Amino acid sequence: MHTDREACYQAVRSRDRRFDGVFYTAVHTTGIYCRPSCPARTPAIQNVAFHPSAAAAQAAGFRACKRCLPDATPGSPAWDVAADVAGRAMRLVNDGVVEREGVDGLAGRLGYSTRHLNRLLTEQLGAGPLALARARRARTARVLIETTRMGFADIAFASGFASVRQFNETIREVYASSPTQLRGRRGGVRAPDGHVRMRLAVRTPFAGAALLDFLAARAVPGVEHVAGTAYARTLRLPHGPGAVSLDLVDHGGSGGVAMVQATFWLTDLRDTGAAVERVRRLLDADCDPVAVDEQLGADPVLGASVARTPGLRVPGVVDGDEIAFRAVLGQQISVARARDLAGAITAQWGEQVDAPVPGLTHLFPDAATFAGLGEAAEAGELRMPRARARSLVALGAALAGGSVRLDRGTPRDDVRAALLALPGIGPWTADYVAMRALGDPDVFLPTDLVVRRATQALAGRADPRIAAEAWRPWRSYALMHLWRSGGGTEPARRSGQERQGGG
Missing domain, CATH: 3.30.310.20 (DNA-3-methyladenine glycosylase AlkA, N-terminal domain)
Structure with a gap:
């Protein structure tokens, strides 16, 4: 959108908050960049430029506005849901891949040469991988400076900076303030170590x-x-x-x-x-809940649910591998039974942790652990049909070996095809993983029993795919509304096929 100057300027004049994070306004006369909803006086159109990312504005030499805090807004919904290389790269950059693996590692994950990736990101986001990673470090540092009482040296390394000097220089350059000036009186209560x-x-x-x-x-x-x-x-x-x-x-x-x-x-x-x-x-x-609710709320099938629960989210995951295993574990059984089975497997094969939160005792088993459960699967120790146990082992081997990657950096169609090639994984499981692990906003599960019942009750149609055409590109959100309308959090079983409701 940033290339349409007239549309961007109208959004700035109206201070429309829905465009915060979608593009950034740089003011040549002040040298600062703002979010579109900034309450400051609207500059003349000839004095502004529009950038697709905070990193692009920073790379062009602009500093963050101290009034509207443009880097504090959530990320662009377009990047979050996009399946193109820019969207996938942004997700990996935000996960810290550049700090851990370098630009070469990022390029390798995306399947591009370093040079080509730099060119693609500069064209689409206005900044290359290093500038995007630098903006991410600065944003993380600012959050920690203003909301914690951590020491600045700890913040520097927690944010991914290589040194305190680099941290200080970047903060001054990006925010025109020292870390001490940024903190001011905003720092929160000092938390215990760790x-x-x-x-x-x-x-x-x-x-x-x-x-x-x-x-x-x-x-x-x-x-x-x-x-x-x-x-x-x-x-x-x-x-x-x-x-x-x-x-x-x-x-x-x-x-x-x-x-x-x-x-x-x-x-x-x-x-x-x-x-x-x-x-x-x-x-x-x-997520841009306003855009989602405007479309789904006007639909005669979903309008009442949207009115009851505005801003309904599609729950994501902190670990894509984990949700894939949990989806397979839950096939043909209830949500409650799947939860208890996952807990039993975690207690036996998960890594124990000493977390200071009551009730937290283990990490969910990783891919290598599941890949090594072949003998236990054949011996019936996983307390499930052997075919499903073998599916878990095969999935673990694929994830551990890298033939399937659920880090949001691989094209969704490629992930789906790789999952469907594994034994015991069908379309319901593959699509559920795409929705939750890959953040696909337009997944629909037409064979899901609760979805079919809810659609029949609300729309009078036996085939939910007909109603679902009106819900594109937000069918994942429509699915969440149908699950809530059709039985809350406990989907029913479906005999002989994959079960619905997810892990």
């Missing part, structure tokens, strides 16, 4: 209670725990285990930004950025 408390930005409306209901119904004992409005779970991170606790409540409004309170426990502060990004995926934080 704890990071912060606020995660989400677009409003945000149906936090509905998200909590979904996660609570599927919470695996030892891995996840729900108490009141708090959802907690363990995290498998690049440098060691961790955990997070989230306060999931509803946030109203339309087109604005709300904050979800989060407390992280980390064994290595270098994992801060990766942990934040993975939790944001879980929250579906970059």
